[in-house]
Amino acid sequence: MDETPGLRERKKAATRLALHEAALRLAIDQGVDGVTVEAIADAANVSRRTFSNYFSGKEEAIFHGDTMRLRRMLELIREQPTDEQPWTVLTRAALRLTEETDLGNVEWLIRRRQLRGHPSLASHQVAAYAVVERELAAELAGRLRGDDVGLRARVLAAVFLTTMRVAVQDSTEHPDRPLLDVVSAALAAAAPA
Amino acid sequence: MDETPGLRERKKAATRLALHEAALRLAIDQGVDGVTVEAIADAANVSRRTFSNYFSGKEEAIFHGDTMRLRRMLELIREQPTDEQPWTVLTRAALRLTEETDLGNVEWLIRRRQLRGHPSLASHQVAAYAVVERELAAELAGRLRGDDVGLRARVLAAVFLTTMRVAVQDSTEHPDRPLLDVVSAALAAAAPA
């Protein structure tokens, strides 16, 4: 394994992370609309133009955390046996991811909660989830048998991701209930016949 | 019933429709990025500023058709008996809507197909579907019994809408297969246990 993927790559990752965190922090305490791309770039000690090299807009920067989490979930799914029921595989990956997140980073949920209510963000979150949908569908297609594999894989991927999204959204509105609880209840409600 | 909701309202509806159709037409033959809001407004004989009074962006104008279809589906759902299985109700409404659409307006699918491939549109389509999600969840909540009604209603609404979206998207990529077929296969694949 390449422990260090080269200086260049490490710097890029650091810049991306700095921009993401600056975006999140500024959005939280100035409101999503109150913050400009320029302010985010400044806070990350980078030019406005460089921001554009990393993200196509402030919302994408804000949701970069979600994107990373979803990619991690894809990994968790891929490394599971291919001879199991797809929904079982998905559920297990989701719960495992939730545990990982919950333990190391309670801050994540807190930040989320401070952003809730900004309605324009909701649609960008939906879009963020949609990005991995194709990739997940491709993975699932290899695990299905029978007719309509393509369509069924896409449906399964979409249903799963949208359920995760709803669970996270619902959880931000009920801070008292453990996230793991909400996720498993949501997945149970969506489980296909 | 108010047959004519007043001249003012009729004019507004006409303007909105004109803008929508102009947006769709121009987007189809100049590409989504190649068309400006100004061009759309011109084509609808209205000022650029007025466009902004109706839609918040060209994508919203393009997807106004979807929005209307989804609102129609909400109607179809609401007018069904409340003592039936929710998924049965949803499925029936979806199929009924598909029949309505398919018969009267084959043009709709044709236009869609000409827009496919523009990736930026996909996320806006997702967002368009998300708009009615809350409303549908509220309707479904009244039809559920047991624990976690709120969460389960949101999950059900999200799963159903995302399934419809996937069916439509998939259908644009397989023009040979009847839409009704795709929709019912997709709904069958997503049916909760």
Add this chain to the structure above:
DNA sequence: GGCAAACTTGCCTGCTGGGCAAGTTTTGTA
């Protein structure tokens, strides 16, 4: 007819994405 509310329009401002080219840093190779 005539008034009030709603709608349209033009004007304006600050923000945005992204093309381009010059300057800087990292990488690979010799």
Add this chain to the structure above:
DNA sequence: TACAAAACTTGCCCAGCAGGCAAGTTTGCC
């Protein structure tokens, strides 16, 4: 170690865009 190529950053630039405001116009209602 030297140096050329590739990758990245930055400033400059431009056209497009959302939306506030105020003046003008149309519609609804008495």
